[in-house]
Amino acid sequence: MGFEEATPIQEETIPVVLQGQDLIGQAQTGTGKTAAFGIPLVEKVSGEKEQIQAVVLTPTRELAVQVAEELNKIGNVKRITALPIYGGQDITRQIRALKKHPQIIVATPGRFMDHMNRRTIRLQGVEMVVLDEADEMLNMGFVDDIKAILKEMPEERQTLLFSATMPRPIQEIARNFMKDPVTISIKAKELTVPNIVQHYMEVPEKQKFDVLCRLLDIHSPDLAIIFGRTKRRVDELSEALNKRGYGAEGIHGDLNQAKRDSVLRKFKEGTIEVLVATDVAARGLDISGVTHVYNFDIPQDSESYVHRIGRTGRAGKTGLAITLVTPREIDHLRYIEKTTNRKMERRPVPTLAEAIEGQQRLTVEKLMETVGSDGLTMYKSLAEQLLDDVDSVSLVAAALKMLTKEPDTTPVRLTEEAPLRVGKKKFTDQSRGRGPRPGAAKRGGGGGFARAGQGKGRPPVNPRGRRERDTSRDRAWGRDRD
Structure with missing residues (x-):
């Protein structure tokens, strides 16, 4: 094996x-x-x-x-x-x-x-x-x-x-x-794999998507996974990436099994280059060849961070993990660094010129690959005719311009999310956006737990005033999510 x-x-x-x-x-x-x-x-x-x-x-x-x-x-x-x-x-x-x-x-x-x-x-x-x-x-x-x-x-x-x-x-x-x-x-120090290069970039929320696109243009990853915090975020990101010309699909807890299997198959086969996922949907994914992981939203905790970046750098290969952080999330980033015993290197936000340069470099590589391949004979006579009318430098420059995918600035709209703070309550893609989990106690007006008699059909209150959890409903919820 x-x-x-x-x-x-x-x-x-x-x-x-x-x-x-x-x-x-x-x-x-x-x-x-x-x-x-x-x-x-x-x-x-x-x-x-x-x-x-x-x-x-x-x-x-x-x-x-x-x-x-x-x-x-x-x-x-x-x-x-x-x-x-x-x-x-x-x-x-x-x-x-x-x-x-x-x-x-x-x-x-x-x-x-x-x-x-x-x-x-x-x-x-x-x-x-x-x-x-x-x-x-x-x-x-x-x-x-x-x-x-x-x-x-x-x-x-x-x-x-x-x-x-x-x-x-x-x-x-x-x-x-x-x-x-x-x-x-x-031990924790062994959990963040040493052959994964870890960077972070401080980016205002409104600029994150443009920065992500520039990174994709510069790196041109073979296979990349982008992590979003919620199901809505994953849907919006995958749609926005497709608008900009990237082959992307999303995976989260609301997709039926046939759709999930289809998305994963396309990603493994390289039909799509980018998989956008929530933490829970990507848990346990073992897909060889993932070269880049992008944390579009900073993870909730250090365990999620280690799990996310572990999608790359597998089987002894190197990988790159980049986390986009808003200014208000820097403390949360420091907390993750402390609990994983691994510093992330701060990198400057890439410019539009760097993104164009990345795409030009990719085009040159493709062109040189084609030069070394067979099947050019039928094109050589056409090239000689063109060279009678145009000098060679202008001709190659035109070919490079035509083949280069210049950064797309098509406007996209993403729903802004609140920044994470250290110690913020953890939400999974199951719980966020679906209302209270079945069996969970509802808060009363004063921030404490609701008292007996406030509303029908609520679980019983124990002597300390906290509602007993209805574990049968919890189990049903778990099976439903399964």
Whole structure:
């Protein structure tokens, strides 16, 4: 598969898992943790048994598909099959696929619960359970589903839990459902990959889009991902980029599965050069060849920042990550630098002349490539005729002008967003713009929690005056987002 040496998480994890011990791995996306649990998992699973022997739970559909793809590659020679199971896909099709007896199931919690309830998944042969990106599953309201799933698993099993952070609910799962787990932690300084060059530019909100376009003209990235904070932002950005002549499409939580698959396929095949995404939609994406990451909006926290820039600089290759920051967000940028132990280099905002120069350089490269290719014979006689009327320098200059994509200044309108401040409450692309999350308490007039009797159908109030969370509605919300 092209692996030459183990990453730190793989080096420490693989021997522990092969010994059969439960394990907690604290590691971010992009550190190689799929192979860290995937290699020993495939090693321990038997291809001769026609039953489910391992279950991997992931927060999103995209991550489920990608983990399954990776496990199928690792298990190819052993004839081990991993099947992705997720919401948004026809359940009868999944039931048919289950009848082919895959050894490994990679699933989102909501759809896995559906199959458990339908008795279309049998768990008696499960020997290993992996919780991948557990903190993200917590953020998406899946914790009660995870507990219900783990209760149904055979007691004599090996459990592996991977999480970037260890909030209290995740620690509780580890306490209640794991046996003397070994803890492996990758330190923060190892999380921001050293082969990613990290820059930032201080730009007023109204100028950010023009600066982004100049950067695209200067860098001419093969494949780039642009991160926006909200779904609306992603839609507006992708539309505006297309108006300016860039091949771009957006991906966020509101897209149906068929559309998401289509966008990702186009991006992987290079049909589009720019993918615009929210944090949640891009979580777990492992697309080789991404050369540039642009944070159009500064991320909410250091975890999101590390996750975003980890989309580039993969498999030992170098990458470039640029963050656009408004003057009022500088303190938030410093906070991210402090918590990731990595300074970002400040760069001046590129000028229009630099953008034109970048496009001219690209045109020259294309022209020289064409000169070195075959099939020019039929054009040479035409060139000789032109040279009878025009001098060679003017002719080449005209060709360069015609081929150069000069910066487009078509007016676009983006909805301005409030700047982020240090400690600002985190919103995901699920929660922003959709009103209060189901089951969440509403604030009263004085900033405290609303009291009993204020409005019908509200959850009960506990003795401290705080509303009890309706976890059944939370679970339904999580499955709906899944």
